[in-house]
Amino acid sequence: MDKLPKIALPVIFAVILVIILISKSAITIGSGEAGVLYKTFGGGVVTDEAPLGEGFHLVAPWNKVFIYEVRQQEKSEKMQVLSSNGLEIKLDASAWFEPKRESLGKLHQEKGQDYVGRVLLPAIRSVARSVVGRYTPEQLYSSKRDAIQQEIFEETKKIVEKQYIQLNEILVRDVTLPPAIKEAIERKLKQEQESLEYEFRLVTAQKEAEKVRIEAQGKADANMILSASLTDKILQDKGIDATIQLSESPNAKVIVIGSGESGMPIILGNQ
Incomplete structure (x- = not known):
């Protein structure tokens, strides 16, 4: 009985130490995440091995794991840029992106966990200024938004992509022009539409008149051809044919043979 406490204390101490070590060493990586291992006594960031995947991992307590989200993410950015003629344009855009999983160690080593602010957003701003600067406000407002995007x-x-980031899409959600420029463009577009409508009506009327x-x-x-072909003989034959048809009609009539001009019959009747 006297020896039991002396044995129990080291055991209890060892159990507590194991629990502490496990708690310090246990890493759980969630869904859509990956971990970059940092070895304090083994060369720092591990870049030549695949990052730690989802689930439970045991890591030496003197090492660290930096967790990154590796599924697609979205980042919105509002910018003020200049058009080709120097007017200030407000651009609202979103980027769909994700870190390259196979290069996660290098991304952490060279860019850090704030890679979005250090790399992605500055690149988007710089490119947006360059691209928008190639177009006039009218092009930005009307026909070139898809091309700009x-x-x-x-x-x-x-x-x-050279900085270990996979860019999936850029969406330009809104292009805001100065109010005065926007109104002027809308008036011009309306006038152009009215002009096109008038030209269409004019062309339609010209085609109808030509028809x-x-x-x-x-x-x-046709009348000239017909007149040229109608001789006195043909007219007399047609008159005789018409007289025969009328004579066969049940309506009451009186036919006087040879009383008309050129000897054509005259038909008298009440119908």
């Missing part, structure tokens, strides 16, 4: 994406991607003229000319040509 694509150019910002492609040029930013070339920069950040009527062609139809009238066709009828006139």
